[in-house]
Amino acid sequence: MPFAPASPASLLTRRRCLGLLACACLPWRPMAVRAEPAEDEEWVAGWIAAAHDHRALLLPLGMPPLVLQDQTVRQHMLVAAGGHALRVRLSNRFGDQPLVVGAAGVGLCTGPDALSPGTLRPLRFDGRPGTTLAPHTERWSDPVALEVTADQRLAVSLHLPQATVIGTGHATSPASSQAAAGDQVMHSRLAAPVDLPWNPIVTAIDVRIAQQPAKVVVAFGDSITQGASAADSTAASYPARLAARLRGAREAPPVVVLNAGLSGNRLLRDGTGPRGLARFAHDALQVSGVTHVIVLIGINDIGWGTAGGERPVWLVPPWDVATPDAITAGLQRLVGEARAQGVKVLLGTLPPFKGSPYWSEDNERTRQAVNRWIRGRQDVDAVIDFDAALRAKDDALMLHPAFDSGDHLHPSEAGFAAMAAAADVPELRE
Known part of the structure; x- marks a missing residue:
């Protein structure tokens, strides 16, 4: 189902369109970096967002909520702390329906429209490639080995296989999330992405520090x-x-x-x-x-x-x-x-x-x-x-x-x- 925001003129005119991008599906390449923490290490927040209910913003305008189905959402963020492993928090705090994530991944950015193929990592949840979040809940991914430095950009990708009403999320300027058809989680570039007016689901990234x-x-x-x-x-x-x-x-x-x-x-x-x-x-x-x-x-x-x-x-x-x-x-x-x-x-x-x-x-x-x-x-x-x-x-x-x-x-x-x-x-x- 193609992404079609309720009001392109009101929601997308101030967003930066990244245009049509080539699709390059590349395999995951493991790195010789540990994901399990040593005894003297701890999780430290590398990025957070104050989330709220997207639908509450649209309701006074008489606009329907944003709905995505069989699409990949990719969100870019700038991490404030570096480490050798990370975990990602998904949130359905303000949702009133189960949130189904079919697949998820993370990788380091090489520019505004691409990820470094060698850094692409699948995210898992209790060892599984996807997860379902009950209404009003949140969930951390399993730790994943990935070297990241402070002030570095990375992106988290989620495939939403079912019709999903976007509730929980946050806004940034300029646009930092895009949607594209199908499961493109492990693609270094999204094919034919469309800018989103909202950054859904991902609300925190923690890193493991070895210092x-x-x-x-x-x-x-x-x-x-x-x-x-x-x-x-x-x-x-x-x-x-x-x-x-x-x-x-x-x-x-x-x-x-x-x-x-x-x-x-x-x-x-x-x-x-x-x-x-x-x-x-x-x-x-x-x-x-x-x-x-x-x-x-x-x-x-x-x-x-x-x-x-x-x-x-x-x-x-x-x-x-x-x-x-x-x-x-x-x-x-x-x-x-x-x-x-x-x-x-x-x-x-x-x-x-x-x-x-x-x-x-x-x-x-x-x-x-x-x-x-x-x-x-x-x-x-x-x-x-x-x-x-x-x-x-x-x-x-x-x-x-x-x-x-x-x-x-x-x-x-x-x-x-x-x-x-x-x-x-x-x-x-x-």
Whole structure:
């Protein structure tokens, strides 16, 4: 069944089409690299994504969900940590039907449209080539021997033999997933791929490290953390830029920075994905090897329902307005959960957003109150003052013009670089 998105004009126009590619089916070639861990080794997260329900985004638009059948989905990702073996997590957390995967594989990228034939590896699940995920469940693949280095691109391919409603997944910019007809899991190039507006099913990759334990930092937040305003959010977001700074400093032990930002996410209420309070344990604290978490969330709670300085009561009833006390209580809960697990916490102040649709005098007072509370915390490992790093010199309520993407809410790529510099604190190395 050919892939046909519900609305090509609305879903695919901003995606980069890779065109028609030749099909080259090549056999798996084993490498002399061990997959089983030594006693002094551990799993460390090399890549993660904050997933949510794709159908929830389409429903308000009156659009049907994405359905794939007898197609191969290939997703590209940039790993933040290197190792000699890896495992892949598949997710059906938000699905309400069993998810059948007929075959799966992984390989290292040689460009935007091809994998290195010698690195292609089949993924297995309890020794089997495929797996079925029950609704609301996740599953790790068996370990597979593959040498991968930090800041290297790889791709995971899945064959979906049955009609599959795509629920669980995540968005990136630019497009990083394609679909092609039939089972092309072990092909180095997909034949006639079509860009997908969504990255389905694959939500994490762990690597085995054979060196001193790494510091694993999870950046947790909303679109400002995800890097939604950047042309390439995978490379220009503040977590990606922070990772590059730390790699350049050749830290020992290495510091791995992972992005758990989710555009539109709120701390206190469900909306774009589960509320921050609900997803923090899964998306941050359950990340393999996590040692630190940077928390920057709350702007969507403050600005929810505001337009032109007004918040209509019919749209946002009083009980749904986020007060400073409610936001700080939510942040305090995240701090407590992390510290209870032995994870170090770095709290980020909320950047200015005057001039954006979210702004009003009442909302500004809430932001200022939340930031005063953050700056006064004695029970966290560090405070990162993103507000001070990004605000304009002549108007502290606005983003600096050089750091403004143009909507007065999201930082520009220069702004993300300034955030990374502010976040490069000694506590990340402790």
